[in-house]
Amino acid sequence: MNFVYQSPQNPNSHLTVKERNQASFPVRFLLQTNLIYGRVLDFGCGLGTDVEYLRNQGFEVTGYDPYYFPEIPQGKFDTILCLYVLNVLLPEEQAHVLMAISELLQPDGRAYFAVRRDIQKNGFRFHVKRGVNVYQCNVRLPYRSILLTKNAEIYEYRHYNRLPHSNPHNCPFCAPEEERELLTESASAYAILDKFPVSPGHALIIPKQHLASYFDLSFHTKTALWLMTDRVKELVSEKYHPDGFNIGINIGTSAGQTIPHVHVHLIPRYAGDVENPRGGVRGVIPEKKDYL
Ligand SMILES: [Zn+2]
Ligand SMILES: [Zn+2]
Structure with missing residues (x-):
């Protein structure tokens, strides 16, 4: 399996790469505003022009690109750049990139997503120079916008539990504690370990x-x-090596829901963890769990 999911329906996204002989506009902007620091990852670095440029400026930079630089990045990063990548990916692929970047980012790190704002038409189009169909789409992220021009927008991303949240419902899931380890995050969801x-x-x-x-x-x-x-099933499997899983959602107090904010429980199971596991989630009604 690939480090980051690539859809078989979008096999030519690497052909949208542009050859440049200078740093990209977002890199020049982020340098001017002093936003690049520490260990840097250029995620979807294409031919690596920005990687080389930043290295020459003295930064410690890793370049990752599933096609051109496929070596999997190791460890966590203080700054992650993801420049003009999401626009050429299908929604499912975008979600995987967002999750991968959240997992590679240090808890106090920042990622920068540059997206194009000059796309007229969403969908597949014929790339005349390459002679193949390529995909492109407009992308809007629920992250802080730090620059908007008529051609591009740059978002700054921090882990969800590192951002201030207005929390009118006084809900633990609307404002997760900073100390909690974030397992992964996408534009519309995040995952943490259960407190109990x-x-x-x-x-x-x-x-x-x-x-x-x-x-x-x-x-x-x-x-x-x-x-x-x-994705969380993969992360949990790597670390805990369970023998099985139960997945559950409690809906309504009669069904045992205590926090009125949707959450999916992913419960790893281990051989011998209960005397008789037969029936699994049927055990929510204990007398009916073990049927014939
Ligand atoms: Zn909530
Ligand atoms: Zn719960």
């Missing part, structure tokens, strides 16, 4: 939107939650 785990690696996948019932979420948000659940 029922088993090692018990994780919660939480939409950013404050809604009590799973059934009230949009199709888009539901999709984002399940995409993230799959």
Whole structure:
């Protein structure tokens, strides 16, 4: 499997790369404003022009590109650049890039996403010079915009639990504590370990939107939650090596919901962790769990 998911429907995105002989506009802007520091990762670096430029300026820079520089980046980074990458990716691929970057970022680090603002038409188009179909789309992120021109926008991303949140519902999931380790994050959801785990690696996948019932979420948000659940399953498996999983959502106090903000429980299971696991989630009604 690839380090970051690439859809078979979008095999030519690497051909949208542009050859440049100077640093890109976002890199020049971020340098001018002193926003690049520490260990730097250029995620989707293409041919690596910005990587080379920043190295010559004395920065410690790693370049990653699934096609041109496929070596998987190691460790965490203080600054991550993701410049004009999301515009050429399908929505599902974008979500995976956002998750990967959140996982590679130091808890107090910052990532910068540059997206194009001059795209007239969303979808596949014929790239005359390359002779293939390539995808492009407009991208808007719920992150802080630090620059908007008629051609481009730059967003600054920090981990969700490092941002100030107005929290009118006084809800623990609308304003997760800074000390909690963020497992991963996308534009519409994030994941953390449960504060009172029922088993090692018990994780919660939480939409950013404050809604009590799973059934009230949009199709888009539901999709984002399940995409993230799959990703968290991989992260938990690497670290805890469970033998199985239960997935559960409590909807309504009668069903045991205590926090009125949707969350998916991903509960790793281990051989022998209970005397008789037969029936699994049926155990919410204990007498009915073990059926014949
Ligand atoms: Zn909430
Ligand atoms: Zn819960």
